[in-house]
Amino acid sequence: MTSPIWTPSAERVDKAVVTRFRVCVNARRQLALADYAALESWSLEAPADFWSELARFSDTRADWGSGPVLDNGDRMPGARWFPAARLNFAENLLRHRDEHAALVFVNERGTRREISRRELQDEVARVAEGLRALGVGAGDRVAGFLPNLPEAVVAMLASASLGAAWSSCSPDFGVNGVLDRFGQIAPKVLFTADGYFYAGKTLDSLEPMATVASQLPGLVSLVVVPYVNARPDIRALPRAVHYADFGRAGAQLRFTRLPFDHPLYILYSSGTTGKPKCIVHGAGGTLLQHQKEHLLHVDLRAGDRLFYFTTCGWMMWNWLVSGLASGATLVLYDGSPFHPGPRVLWDLAAAERIAIFGTSARYLAALDKAGFEPAKEADLTALRAVLSTGSPLLPETCDYVYRTVKGDLQLSSISGGTDIVSCFCLGSPVLPVYKGEIQCRGLGMRTQVFDDAGRRVIGSRGELVCTAPFPSMPVGFWNDVDGSRYRDAYFARFPDTWHHGDDALEVEHGGFIIYGRSDAVLNPGGVRIGTAEIYRQVEQLPEVLESLAIGQQWEGDVRVVLFVRLREGVDLDDTLRSRIRDTIRRDTSPRHVPAKIIAAPDLPRTLSGKLVEIAVRDIVHGKPVANRDALANPAALDFFRNLPELSV
DSSP: OOOOSBOOOHHHHHHOHHHHHHHHHHHHHTOOOOSHHHHHHHHHHOHHHHHHHHHHHTTOOEEOOSSOSEESTTOTTTOEESTTOEEOHHHHHSOOOSSSEEEEEEETTOOEEEEEHHHHHHHHHHHHHHHHHTTOOTTOEEEEEOOSOHHHHHHHHHHHHHTOEEEEEOTTSOHHHHHHHHHHHOOSEEEEESEEEETTEEEEOHHHHHHHHHTOTTOOEEEEEOSSSSSOOOTTSTTEEEGGGSSOTTOOOOOOOEETTOEEEEEEOOOTTSSOOEEEEEHHHHHHHHHHIIIIISOOOTTOEEEEOOOTTSHHHHHHHGGGGGTOEEEEEESOTTSSOTTHHHHHHHHTTOSEEEEEHHHHHHHHHHTOOHHHHSOOTTOOEEEEESSOOOHHHHHHHHHHTOSSSEEEEOEEETTTTEEEEEOOTTSOBOTTOBOEEOTTOOEEEEOTTSOBOSSSEEEEEEOSOOTTSOSEETTOTTSHHHHHHHSSSSTTSEEEEEEEEEOTTSOEEEEEEGGGOBOGGGOOBOHHHHHHHHTTSTTEEEEEEEEEEETTEEEEEEEEEEOTTOOOOHHHHHHHHHHHHHHSOGGGSOSEEEEOSOOOBBTTSOBOHHHHHHHHTTOOOSOGGGBSOGGGGGGGTTOGGGGO
16 A cells, blocks of 8 residues: 555644544543544444534534434435424524634735624624515525625625525626526525626626626516725616615624525536536535534634635535634635736735635646745745645645645545535545545545446445435425436436446545546546546646547547647647657556547636536537536637547
8 A cells, every 4th residue: 555645643633623523422422433434434324423413513503303313314315304403504604793803805906805703794684684675585596696705705694594595606607607597596686796807807797797687587686796896887787786785784683593404505517518407405414514524524623714716606615605603714815816926825825824725636736837836935834734626636736735835734635516515525634645535535424436336346446426315415406396307417327326427436545536527437448547547647748738538439439539738839749749648658558548639729617617528529529519608718619629630
């Protein structure tokens, strides 16, 4: 077995929140869970007891009622957690009223705002009063088309305090992309900023919002947040009101306690194969799952500064905001992570004394490619953990983080998704880190890998699954009355088992390796190849900025086609093609070597930054892409249509 790249010290293990939780469980349940492995086993064997203890440990505010913790626990889907409980999500995030910072906001122009817990409560109360005056209540929807501003957090909490479901898109979504989402859920109130800043540019939001608002049936108010201008002109907007004029200052903060699985969030699938699915998440399951991940896996402590580079259109924003329940200060950043240069987020980490720094694997790989060394540019002494998601974290990137960021930190690759608004696999502060691996399954999550016959496999690749219910399973899909679309999405492949669609491997010592989406797996000659295996090798070459691989149907088989985006001034000549092929052959296998290597000016990606192999594969095979509006750069697809190199 390979050696870990990082092992926590005995002192760090002793101080970890998860250790304190294990000691509490032992005392309350008269158990003898000796270590993390024993705790994990217990959480899987006694899930009702585990989640009950977590709720107690995290001081979740609720009326628990009487009856079972888990009803219909043998059904998946169909299980119900805490069926007698009533709670309010916002009440649990707004449990403190003092001058301690709740939110710190910084943007790429250097603007900084700090909002105390008291100020946050007062703002939520004011906005909630405005929503209440419009008749918003339990069962209604409130939406946001917003940058990563404090007002987005306020509007979400105000909606949740009333029992309304919140849904948001970031302002880089086009009109059709917004309508594909909000048009399905018909929000009663929509919050928008007047514009936003990105990569040194100022972009308008009011013109697209005028179009969107005019096509949303049932919209009673459009609330405009000033960001680009102090007092934006809203006269051309239907039913518009300035954010400062919305609600009533001095209003009392009130919370409506509702059933555990009452809808809290409506999130969306990427929508690259049609209109995005509207995934409804319940308040209680989201709260408990996020508190578990923050406290027991991330080791988040009261007073810590928690940062994740995200937009309001990605589930990591929802995950980040839940950090308020653990007493953390949230650091919100709006803008490009590379403007005016690669040090911008690390300067933020130093200035705000960030303890937990979250980002994407591609961002870290881009820093490595650029030769940027954060520790040489910024004081990172407060940093305890770096979290990475969005795509597999490659071994070389792990080396980069420990070499250039900090030698003593928990580097956690995490994997889950919008579907569960949380993680199946993630990190642990008391376990070692192995290069290229996710440290462990989530506590209480029976995460496994199945072969095609539905048998568990360890040490060989297969499909990532979860074989038992967990609290953050979706309540369902919006307008899926009989639940058929929900069941087809996750439970059609393996009976009574959540099938997530990731190509994965469970390691003997309990970690996981994610190779990418299983529907993008390549099968030349019937051999299963994950695209990440190819990217890992190709992107080591300094000439290659990023790459995308597909399988092309060819002469009764599949051949691997690799597209590369090159550094400016670099040509894809025969010498570079040979180096790419030699690198892949040497470090993987001859089966991985692409039959064709083609330089592309740009590679298409979703609005959350993920490459879309399937869309490129469809274009190459002459199939239509169902929803170009789901892409951040849809024009990039045009390059791949009718490529002469792929006809021979």
